[in-house]
Amino acid sequence: MKYKSQSVAKLYFIAAIALFVAQILFGLIMGLQYVVGDFLFPTIPFNVARMVHTNTLIIWLLMAFMGAAYYLIPEEAETELFAPWLATLMFWIFLAAAGATVAGYLLFSYSDLAELTMNELLPTMGREFLEQPTITKIGIVVVVLAFLFNIGMTILKGRKTSINLIMLLGLVGLAVFFLFSFYNPVNVVRDKFYWWWVVHLWVEGVWELILGAMLAFVLIKVTGVDREVIEKWLYIVIAMVLITGLIGTGHHFYWIGTPDWWQWWGSIFSAMEPIPFFMMTVFAFNMVHKRRREHPNKVATLWALGTAVMAFLGAGVWGFLHTLSPVNYYTHGTQITAAHGHMAFYGAYVMISLAMISYAMPLLRGRNAANPAKSQVLEMWSFWLMTVSMVFITLFLTGAGILQSYLQRVSDNPMPFMVVQEQINLFYWLREIAGLVFLIGLVLYVASFFVGQNEPEAVVADR
Amino acid sequence: MRYPPGDLAIWIFILAELVVFAAFFAAYAFTRMNNVELFNEFQQQLDQRAALINTLALITSSYFVVRAVSAIREDNRRHCVVWLLAALAMGALFLIVKMGEYQHHFIVEGVSLSTNTFYMFYISLTFFHFMHVIMGMVILAAVVVMAAKGKYSAAEHTGVETGASYWHMVDLLWLIIFPLVYVMR
C-alpha cells in the first residue's frame, strides 16, 4: 500500500465478502426450495429468497468495485484520495441502507414494504433486480455521486492513466444507467425496454469496462509487464465491448413487443459479444507468459487468470448458446438463462472482485507483498472448489434447461410448466449439492484470511 | 514483414469489424432465399447512380490515402497532408450522396426499418457502414492534424498507416455492399 487513504478499501472489501456469504446462503435456501417447495415457508418464501440472493449479489459487487476503485485510483493517480473521510462516511451509509433493505425484505411482505417506504410517491419497485424501495435507490444514487466526486477529484489532481480513465468511465456509466431505474412507464413494453438499459448496459456494457480496468491493474502489478502494452490491449477490448455490447442490448428485445428488426440487430451484434471476452483471455495469459517478475502473491495471479477463462466461458460461450433469436425462441427464460447467469456473474464479476481483493488485502493488512504460503494454499483450495462447483452448477442447470426447453416448447406434445419442473427435479438436486460444495469453498476462502497469521510472508523462489 | 502496416491493435479491431459485417452479408443472402420477389422488387427502388458515385468516391479516397502513405514514406509531409485532405473530401462526398439517398427513402418514401425485410437489411447494412465512414473520417482528420504538426516522418509514421488501414477497411466493406445490395439479383 503506497498511500494511506487506500486503506478505506478494506472496509468495502470486508463488507463485500460478508454480503457474498449471505448471498450464497440464500442461494442455497432457494435452491432447496426448487425441490422442497415449502422449505422455510412462510418465513422465507421463494420470491423473497430470490430477491435477497440477487440483490445482495449486486450490492456486494458494487461494494467490491468501490473498494477496488478506492484502492487502485490513488495508486494509479499517485496521490492520496481526495476525501478519505467521505469514502468512510459513504461506506457506512451504503452498508446501513443495504442492511435495512434486506431486513425489510425479510421482515415485511413486499406490499407492506412498498407502503412503508412510500413507493407511491415515486413508484419504482416491483421489477426484477430493481426491487429495492425507492428510498434505497435514492440512497444508492447519493452514495455513488459522492463516490464519483471523490475519485473524480483524485484523478484530476493526480496522474492520469488509461486504467484510471477507463475505470472512471465504467463507474460513471454505471451511475448514468442506474438512473433508468427511476423511469417506470405504464406501458409494459417501454417499461421492459428501459429496464434492460439498467440491467444489460450494466453487466454487458459498463461493468465490463470496470472489469477490464481492474484486470489490467492486477496484471500490471503481478506480471510487471510494461504499462503501454497492457493499456493497448485494454483499449481494444473496451472498444469491442462497446461496439458489441451496446447494440447487443437488442438480444433482450426479441419478444417484448418491440419491432422485429431487433431480432437481426440483437442476434448479429450480441453474437459478437464473446469476442472481447476471448481477447481478454488471450490478453491475460499473454501477459502472465511475458511476465518480468515472479510475484509472491501467486493466488492473485490465479484469480486473474481464472477470471479471464471463466468470463469467456460463462459470459461468452454460455451467452452465445442462447443469444440468436431462433434459438432464444425456445430457450427464453428457461434454466439455460439461469445457467448463463450463474457462470457469467461468477466468472466475470465475482472472480475479478476476488482477484482484486486477493491482491490488495495482504497489502491493506500490512504485508509487504503477499500472504504466507499457508494462507495462499488455502485460498487456492477455495478457488478450485468454488470454480469447479460453479462449473457443475452451470452444467446441471444447462441440462435442466435443455430438457425444459424440449419438454415444454419443442416436443410434439408440450407439457405444462409445473409438470416439466418435476421432470427436471434430479438436476435441481444435483445443482444443490454442487452449491453446498461452493459453500465449503467459500468457508475456506473466509478462513484463509485467518490462517497462518503469524507465519512469514511467502517469497519467490529464484527463477 | 511479418505484421501488416500500422498499429497491430487497429488490425485486431479491423478483423472484429469484418466479422460483424460478414455475418450481416451472409444473413442478407440467406434471408433473400425466402423472399426473392420482395428483395428483387425493392432493390429496384434503390438509386443505382448514387451507389456508383459512392463506390467511385470511396475507391478514389482509398487511392488518395495510399498516395498519402507513400508521400510520408518519402518524407514529404506537405504532400501527405494534401493527399489526406483530398481523401477526406471524397469521404465527405460519400456522406452527402448517401444522405441524399436516405432523404429520398426516409422522408419522401417514408421507409423505415419496419417497412419490410429488404429495407431492414438495406438500412442496417448501409447505416452501419455510414457510421464507419464517419468514424474513419474522424481518424483520418486526427492523422491530418498530427501530420500538419509535423509529427510524422519517413522514419516514424505508424499513425498514418494505422489510419490508412482503417480507411481501406471502410472501402473494402462498401466494395461488397455495393454489388450485394444494389446489383445482384
Next chain:
Amino acid sequence: MKSTKRKLGIRPCTWVYLFLITFTFVTSQVGQMGLSGLTVSLLVLMLALIKGQLVGYYFMGLGRVKGLWHWPVFIWLFIPGILIGTAFYLTAARV
C-alpha cells in the same frame, strides 16, 4: 533508387486504382441494364471479391506481409463469398 524507378512509369497503385474503377463501372452497368440471373450475379460477386483482394493486397499492403497476417482479407472475402454464392445458387435452383 525508388524515385528514378517511379519516373519511368505509372505507380502500381495507380494501375490497381484504374482496375478498381473499371470493375466498378462494369458492375454498375450490369445494375443499370437490369441484368439478372445466377450467372450474372456470380460474375458480379466474383468482380467484387477480386476488387476486395486488390484493396487488401495493394492498398492495405498485405501483399508484402509474410505469414499469418498475409491472409485475413483473403479469408474474409473467401468465406462470405462462398456463403453469398451458395445462397444465390440455392435461390436460383429453387425457382
